[in-house]
Amino acid sequence: MESLPVILTVKFYRTNMGNEPVRDWLAELPRESRRLIGTDIKTARQRKARL
Structure with missing residues (x-):
């Protein structure tokens, strides 16, 4: 299967203290x-x- 080119860059929100709450939340979810x-x-x- 041919992979599609990456069009959109995904970045997680980061607080001024360097925390990434969304990434932390994802890490707590089941695999x-x-x-x-x-x-x-x-x-x-x-x-x-x-689109």
Whole structure:
């Protein structure tokens, strides 16, 4: 399967103290939930150009 080019850069919010609350929240989720969210982020990064 041919991989699609990355169109959208994904960055997590970072506080002035350097904390990344969204990344911390994701790390607390069950493994399968993290995998599904990661798949969705990857899809969004690659499909933005098609919209």
